[in-house]
Amino acid sequence: MLAHLPLPWLLLMAACATALFGWEMHRCAKHRAVTVAMVVASVACCLGMIVIGGVQPQHYSAPQMLVLYSFTWTGAAIGWHPSKKMWAEWLDEWRRGIRRDHYAWPRKYMAILLCSTLVAAFAGIILSS
Secondary structure, eight states, rough: OGGGGGGGHHHHHHHHHHHHHHHHHHHHOOOOHHHHHHHHHHHHHHHHHHHHHHHHOOOHHHHHHHHHHHHHHHHHHHGGGGGGGHHHHHHHHHHTTOOOOOOOOOOOHHHHHHHHHHHHHHHHHHHOO
């Protein structure tokens, strides 16, 4: 359904999802190098998804993979939001030289991240066909 939109709209969706993810990472890390690295990794993941989708036996088209990428990355950004304060504290301690032996990520934050990413990915799969 959404894969039939014109390519500029799909690229805009992917750019907005990448910007949202980068903004969320910047709010967590508050460090420009981390933000740039996450945005570059996001673009690489988008290109990788397009390539992998093309070599699948079902042969997913580039527009379908752009829709899937946009929804999945938006779901991941939404899932990161509840744990941003915890990540900000950990990274602040790291910058001040405080090291812990173990960083325990609470299960509720992991569950929120996984659920929001999976729900968004399934929505992307449904809406890209």
